[in-house]
Amino acid sequence: MKIRYLSVVAASLLVAACSSGPEENANVGGTGGQATGTSMNAPVPGSPEDFIAKAKDRVFFALDRSDLDESAVKSLMGQVAWLKQYPTTKITIEGHADERGTREYNLALGERRANAVKQFMQAQGVAAARISTVSYGKERPAVVGSNEYAWSQNRRAVTVVAK
Amino acid sequence: MNVLANALFRTKAGFAALAVGLALCLAAAPARAELRIDITRGNVDPIPVAVPAFGGDDDRAAKMGADIAGVLQADLERSGLFRGIDKQAFIQTFASMQVQPRFPDWQAINAQGLVQGRTATMPDGRLRVEFRLWDVFAAQQLKAQAYVTEMSNWRRIAHIMADQVYERLTGESGYFDTRVVYIAESGPATKRIKRLAMMDQDGANHRFLTDGSDLVLTPRFSPSTQEITYMSYYNGVPRVYLYNIDSGKRERLGDFPGMTFAPRFSPDGNRVIMSMARGGASDIYTMDLRTLERRRLTNTPAIDTSPSYSPDSQYVVFNSDRGGNQQLYVMAGDGSGVRRISHGEGTYATPVWSPRGDYIAFTKMAQGRFFIGVMKPDGSGERLLSDGFLVEGPTWAPNGRVLMFFRQNPSDARGQGGDSYLYSIDLTGYNERRVVTPMEASDPAWSPLIP
CATH class of the missing domain: 3.40.50.10070 (TolB, N-terminal domain)
Incomplete structure (x- = not known):
């Protein structure tokens, strides 16, 4: 189990590193990643690892915005499909902001982003009782660095499946 | 003799x-x-x-x-x-x-x-x-x-x-017999450890009030200096707490259905004013500490946060994006008569009313930089005192003539840099100096004169 998990993390690091584009040395921290399910050892179906492997676990937002763009909707549709396949799972949506805002406002902005994802999922038929939200404001960046790439990665809502 | x-x-x-x-x-x-x-x-x-x-x-x-x-x-x-x-x-x-x-x-x-x-x-x-x-x-x-x-x-x-x-x-009252409560920071940005810490205004008698196991933010003193209100992620649930300095006891403030944050005491110490976020909107509430009565002051789909009372308790200044971006607004203590007071370039946040009532300090963001500034309560006379990649969260010395804030530097793509420290500055914009802390620091709050 541990080995499987590590391989997923390794795959996600690889993908994230590839997607970092022109920014060099972009580091990935935090939990999760954008694994594509290419890992050799498939995680247990319906597990948090399976969710990360099969669906994109996070969506990104424009500066100071909380509306879902086309790519966010696509990712969320994948999440919804997985959640419908495993209807007993529960999730927490973590809303985050980049470092370019004040702490208190960013807490509110993170909540607004998490709520935007929750609203979308509810509209797609995921029961509200399965979804909780939490905001971390700018307290838990996924990518370190004071640059546009890091900020774009940190303005996010991450769906975490409960263990 | x-x-x-x-x-x-x-x-x-x-x-x-x-x-x-x-x-x-x-x-x-x-x-x-x-x-x-x-x-x-x-x-x-x-x-x-x-x-x-x-x-x-x-x-x-x-x-x-x-x-x-x-x-x-x-x-x-x-x-x-x-x-x-x-x-x-x-x-x-x-x-x-x-x-x-x-x-x-x-x-x-x-x-x-x-x-x-x-x-x-x-x-x-x-x-x-x-x-x-x-x-x-x-x-x-x-x-x-x-x-x-x-x-x-x-x-x-x-x-x-x-x-x-x-x-x-x-001819001004002093501010040396005071303390500062703040957040002591350590560790990498992705797993930052934050602890509630308190010290005398000159850095002496430093002590930690929490052990770092829970994320804690934005502490503020009560007028008696015996209590601190702050935000904690205790058990993973972000809520406003009270901490009693004498007993070391902490208690969750009220039973709110959503995240509560941005707390401050009323000038008489009988209420805490704060925000609650729910359903994508953040509104301003007060909670009476004696009756536990809860009162809602704003009710909009916008983000209304960072409330701060005027010293006579008649008004509340806060930060809202109801007009499209973050600006400062003043309303009466019952939530009526809301009017926008910030009109300059950029966006405004974290307003704090001076204990003397003559100024409101704020954080401003414009052209990719952050500023600490002050304006009169009617929004006139804006002056910027300090600026940087990120400066945030001004707090007043009890004489209303000196401020403290924190300054965070940018980090590189490997996460090096990004250090955060406290600074004090005169209302005139002169005499900026680092406030010495044992580790990195943010969210300072200056106490009133110790009774």
Whole structure:
């Protein structure tokens, strides 16, 4: 189990590193990643690892915005499909902001982003009782660095499946 | 030697168990001091002040007298308004307070102010400290006072006397007998450890109030300085808490269905005003600490946060994006009569009403930079005091003439840099200096004068 998990993390690091584009040395921290399910050892179906492997676990937002763009909707549709396949799972949506805002406002902005994802999922038929939200404001960046790439990665809502 | 009448009283709570003896002013005439500083001007030349070691009746008292003089002088120097004079230059040395200053000796080394003091051990083991402030060139006594306290309170006595000197020479009340609560930070940005920490205004008596296992943010003092309200992710649920400094007890404030954050006490200490986020909207609420009655002050789909009361409790200034981006608004204490007060370029956040009521400090974001600024409560007279990649979260010293905030530097793509520290600055925009903390720091909140 541990080995499987590590391989997923390794795959996600690889993908994230590839997607970092022109920014060099972009580091990935935090939990999760954008694994594509290419890992050799498939995680247990319906597990948090399976969710990360099969669906994109996070969506990104424009500066100071909380509306879902086309790519966010696509990712969320994948999440919804997985959640419908495993209807007993529960999730927490973590809303985050980049470092370019004040702490208190960013807490509110993170909540607004998490709520935007929750609203979308509810509209797609995921029961509200399965979804909780939490905001971390700018307290838990996924990518370190004071640059546009890091900020774009940190303005996010991450769906975490409960263990 | 004049007779000093010591009227003793004890502070209410047991934090320091300080017994202060207020003495009579020894000066017969309420002198018109020539030695006076106008701190409403910009960059002032610091006034040279001599603070010789306070003489002591015995070795222990003498040691304490030297330490007290050192703390007092450091307070005065940090204000940027005074400059200590090197003790090597002193011509006259005091054996005791009975000795009158030889003013020509002090004029010769260009001391304009002279703080003369004496310490003594009382029969009951307590410490007695007296001091006199002299205008050297007018050869005139400006202030004299005596205190009796437990030995362990010697630093507070030094701060209280520094406040007396500051007040006498500037006409403004002092701010040295105060504390700062803040967030001590360590670890990488992705797994930052944050602890509630408290220290005297000069960095002494530092202590941690939480162990870092929960993320904690935005602490603020109660008017009595005995309680702190702050936000904690205890058990992963972000809510506003109260922390009692004496007992070390913490309690969750109210039972709100959504995240509560951005708390501040009302000026009378009976309420906490804060935001609750729910369903994508953040609104402002108050909670009465005696009745636990909850009251909603704003009700919009926008983000309304960072509320701060005016010192007379009649108004609340807050930050809202109801107009499209973050601006400052003022409303009456019951939530009525909302009006926007910020109109400059950029966006505005974290408004804090000065304890004197004459200004509102804020964080401003414009052209990719952050600023600390002040404006009048009607929004006029905006002035920017400091700027940087990220400066945030101003807090006022109780005299409303000095502010503290935090400054975070940018980090590189490997996460190097990004360090965060506290700074103080005068309302004039001068005298910015780092506030020394044992580790990285953010979210400072200045206490009122300690009762």
